[in-house]
Amino acid sequence: MDLMEAQQERMSKEKSETLERSDENTSSINSQMSPGDRIRMSSLNVYYGNSHVLKDLNLTIEDRKITVIMGPSGCGKSTLIRTLNRMNDTVHAFKLTGEIALDGINIYSKEVNPTLLKLRVGMVFQKPNPFPISIYDNVAFGPKIHKLSKNRAEMDEIVMQALKQAALWEEVKDRLKANALSLSGGQQQRLCIARALAVRPEILLLDEPASALDPGSTAKVQELMVELKKDLTLVLVTHNMQQAATVANKVAFLYNGSLVEVGQSPDIFENPQKKVTEDYISGRLT
Amino acid sequence: MQTATVESEKSRKRSGNLRRRQLVDRIATVAIFGAVILAIVPLVLILADIVIKAAPVMSFGFLTNLPKASPFSPDQGISNAIIGSFVMVGFASLIAIPIGVGAGIFLSEWAEMRFAWVASFTNDVLAEFPSIVIGIFVFVIIVLATHSFSGYAGGFALAVIMIPIVARTTEESLKLVPNSYREASMALGVSRWRTITRIVLSTGRGGLVTGVLLAVARVMGETAPLLLTALGSTLAFRTLSQPTESLSLLIYFYGTSAYKTWQAQAWGAALVLVVIVLALNISVRALTRGKFITGGD
Numbered sequence: 001m002d003l004m005e006a007q008q009e010r011m012s013k014e015k016s017e018t019l020e021r022s023d024e025n026t027s028s029i030n031s032q033m034s035p036g037d038r039i040r041m042s043s044l045n046v047y048y049g050n051s052h053v054l055k056d057l058n059l060t061i062e063d064r065k066i067t068v069i070m071g072p073s074g075c076g077k078s079t080l081i082r083t084l085n086r087m088n089d090t091v092h093a094f095k096l097t098g099e100i101a102l103d104g105i106n107i108y109s110k111e112v113n114p115t116l117l118k119l120r121v122g123m124v125f126q127k128p129n130p131f132p133i134s135i136y137d138n139v140a141f142g143p144k145i146h147k148l149s150k151n152r153a154e155m156d157e158i159v160m161q162a163l164k165q166a167a168l169w170e171e172v173k174d175r176l177k178a179n180a181l182s183l184s185g186g187q188q189q190r191l192c193i194a195r196a197l198a199v200r201p202e203i204l205l206l207d208e209p210a211s212a213l214d215p216g217s218t219a220k221v222q223e224l225m226v227e228l229k230k231d232l233t234l235v236l237v238t239h240n241m242q243q244a245a246t247v248a249n250k251v252a253f254l255y256n257g258s259l260v261e262v263g264q265s266p267d268i269f270e271n272p273q274k275k276v277t278e279d280y281i282s283g284r285l286t
Numbered sequence: 287m288q289t290a291t292v293e294s295e296k297s298r299k300r301s302g303n304l305r306r307r308q309l310v311d312r313i314a315t316v317a318i319f320g321a322v323i324l325a326i327v328p329l330v331l332i333l334a335d336i337v338i339k340a341a342p343v344m345s346f347g348f349l350t351n352l353p354k355a356s357p358f359s360p361d362q363g364i365s366n367a368i369i370g371s372f373v374m375v376g377f378a379s380l381i382a383i384p385i386g387v388g389a390g391i392f393l394s395e396w397a398e399m400r401f402a403w404v405a406s407f408t409n410d411v412l413a414e415f416p417s418i419v420i421g422i423f424v425f426v427i428i429v430l431a432t433h434s435f436s437g438y439a440g441g442f443a444l445a446v447i448m449i450p451i452v453a454r455t456t457e458e459s460l461k462l463v464p465n466s467y468r469e470a471s472m473a474l475g476v477s478r479w480r481t482i483t484r485i486v487l488s489t490g491r492g493g494l495v496t497g498v499l500l501a502v503a504r505v506m507g508e509t510a511p512l513l514l515t516a517l518g519s520t521l522a523f524r525t526l527s528q529p530t531e532s533l534s535l536l537i538y539f540y541g542t543s544a545y546k547t548w549q550a551q552a553w554g555a556a557l558v559l560v561v562i563v564l565a566l567n568i569s570v571r572a573l574t575r576g577k578f579i580t581g582g583d
Contacts, residue, residue: 087473092398119475129466132489142474145484192470199474 036062038203038233039084043098046079048091053079055257057098061203066225066234068244068265071254072285077237078126080254081205084235085121086114102203119146122201126208128188130180130195135172138180138191139163142199158198166194167224186217193224203233210243222247241281245269253277333560340557343550349558353520353536357545364555367536369523370437371559374516374530375506377441382448383498389449390456390497395482397461406457413450420446421511429515437523437530440516444505451501459493460486496570503566507559509534533559 039061046054054076061067061084069077082088083096086107099106107117130138139159142148149155159176163169168190172183180191189209196204206225210218225234225247238244244251248265253276261268261277272278279285351363389409396402424443429435463486471481487494509532512518518535519528533555540552 085473087469090398115472115475115477117475118473123473125466125469125473127466129464129470131467131470131485141471141484142476145474145476145480195470196474 036065038063038103039235040101041098042101044083044100045097046076046083046088047093047095049093053257054083057259059252059259059262061233061235062250063233064229064231065249066229066236066247067250067252068236068238068248069252069254070238070241070244070280072280073239075254076257077239077254078207081123081207081235081237084203084205085118085123087118087123089114119199120201121203121205122196122199123205124189124192124196124207124209127212128185128192130183130188130191132179132181134177135163135180135183135191136176139194139198142195146199148199162194162198163191165197165228166190167220167227168194184217186213186220189213189217189221190224193221197228201232203235204228206234206236208237208239211238211240218243241269241283253280255280336553336557336560339550339553343554344557348551348554352522353531355520357543357547362547362551364533364536364551364558366519366521366523367531367533367555368558370516370519370531371506371533371562373523373526374437374441374444374512374532375502377438377526378444378448378505379498379502381442381445382452382501385445386449386452386501387456387494387498389453390494391460391482391487393453393457394460395478395486409450409453412446413454416510417443417447417508418510418514421514424511425514434527435515435517435529437516437526437528440512440530440532441526443511443515444508447505447508447511448501451504452497455497455500456490456494459490459497462493463489492574496574499566499570499573503563503570506563506566507534509538513538533562 037060041057041059044054044057044059045052057080069080071077079088083100084107088094088096096108100108102117102121105112131141133141136159139162140155143155143158149158160169160173163172168187171187172178172191180188183191189212193204193209210221213221222243225236228234229249236244236247245266251263251265251268252259253261253268253274255276261272261274263273268277269281272281276285347361348363349368350365351361352366353364354362389405393402393406393409420443424439424446428439428442432439467485467489468481471485472478476484512532512535516532516535517529518539519531521528523530537552537555537559540548540555543549543552
């Protein structure tokens with residue numbers, strides 16, 4: 001438990017380093033936020049060069065809930081989720097207007113360090129992308145770089161906790177030294193989740209994490225997401241309706257870069273307010 | 287009846303085509319094998335020629351003794367050339383590997399910058415530069431400035447030749463590292479530079495080492511740039527600030543001399559040089575066998 005406290009301390013220290021200042025705009029945003037909200041996007045527009053990818057989005061992400069962003073291919077889902085931890089910063093001709101506030105602080109303001117932001121807002125990608133090193137080293141990679149442990153025993157503990165949290169521990173505990181690429185696709189994806197969890201993010205972004213997996217592995221990842229929301233705030237991008245309906249608390253339907261409809265699950269599936277949403281849910285729109 | 291005729295007509299035509307295609311296929315196969323053999327023959331002939339002509343002078347003393355002023359003295363050797371070659375190439379590597387690897391990292395990891403395109407183009411041009419031109423360039427800026435031919439000037443000229451080779455192979459091997467590794471690392475709150483040192487370089491190191499070794503092998507045999515810079519020497523190697531002998535220079539001077547003994551020694555030096563270069567190439571093969579880049583996606 002010392003370890004947990006040390007981490008908490010480090011996180012809060014880093015947090016204040018990362019996201020301090022900007023009190024002026026903090027107050028204005030805070031006034032609009034309800035207590036349960038972690039992220040608030042207001043008038044968010046994203047452009048790649050001349051193409052307008054996200055159009056005037058307003059959306060909030062609630063604490064310890066699963067917010068699902070769904071919509072057909074090319075509607076801007078991935079762009080949206082990648083703006084939440086500034087993974088798009090290095091993309092050529094990327095431009096953003098409006099605001100994304102995390103706990104009331106605009107993450108695109110100069111005071112925020114985009115590298116440290118990613119420590120708080122972790123990400124799991126569509127295709128499993130473990131490093132070609134051992135299972136253990138994959139999970140320990142982030143904690144090692146951020147010096148989350150004082151010694152080997154602590155690191156072992158962090159790795160074990162992360163793997164348990166990702167429901168992978170039982171399957172790999174006897175072969176932690178094996179190359180991560182020897183795992184199956186579903187195991188690799190859970191390893192990537194463990195790797196992301198090992199640096200103790202508060203928010204986890206999942207960009208179609210199960211789209212490259214077989215049905216059994218998909219089910220496991222879904223169960224895992226529901227389990228994880230006890231401790232974490234999750235944002236999931238998917239175009240799989242079943243998945244959205246299974247895990248979502250809140251669903252945002254994105255179409256052509258615009259937010260068409262936002263609602264609670266299962267209401268939005270049973271009673272869509274907009275025609276486009278209904279078409280998409282019923283499979284008439286792909 | 288008529289349809290049957292048409293059918294058989296068709297099938298005959300088709301089988302005629304097939305026979306023709308099989309023939310073309312066979313001819314092409316034979317031609318390609320022939321080309322491979324023609325490509326290998328000169329290599330085998332040269333190697334055999336070198337070994338036969340080098341055999342008479344080969345001895346332990348040949349590798350460890352110094353050249354003598356008279357072509358008729360006993361116990362002549364090429365030790366200063368062997369040492370000079372290794373020291374100058376070593377000096378060149380000290381300059382060229384850090385700069386070349388650094389430039390290669392830039393070309394691969396900051397490829398989106400416009401300057402990277404310019405740098406990449408310049409690098410290609412430099413890689414294609416005739417080595418004698420590089421020799422003249424170094425002659426002007428170092429030899430004339432210091433009023434002395436030297437091993438430093440020779441090593442510097444070799445470094446100029448190595449840099450673009452190392453940069454290009456580094457760039458290419460790092461570009462083979464899947465982008466998803468970079469994203470995974472960045473998403474863990476790891477900075478771009480640390481992502482490069484901890485993930486990109488360690489994943490691409492096989493190709494990187496290969497590039498360095500190939501560059502070393504390439505400059506080991508360079509002669510033209512050394513003629514105008516290191517000059518050559520018949521004395522024992524003492525320091526890089528003096529004219530320095532190399533295997534390639536020794537082959538050039540002895541090979542074009544009027545004395546049978548020196549010509550024979552040139553063959554001996556040629557064998558030593560070929561063995562060194564072959565050893566470097568074989569170690570590249572050994573290092574990269576089956577583990578060039580691990581895992582794609």
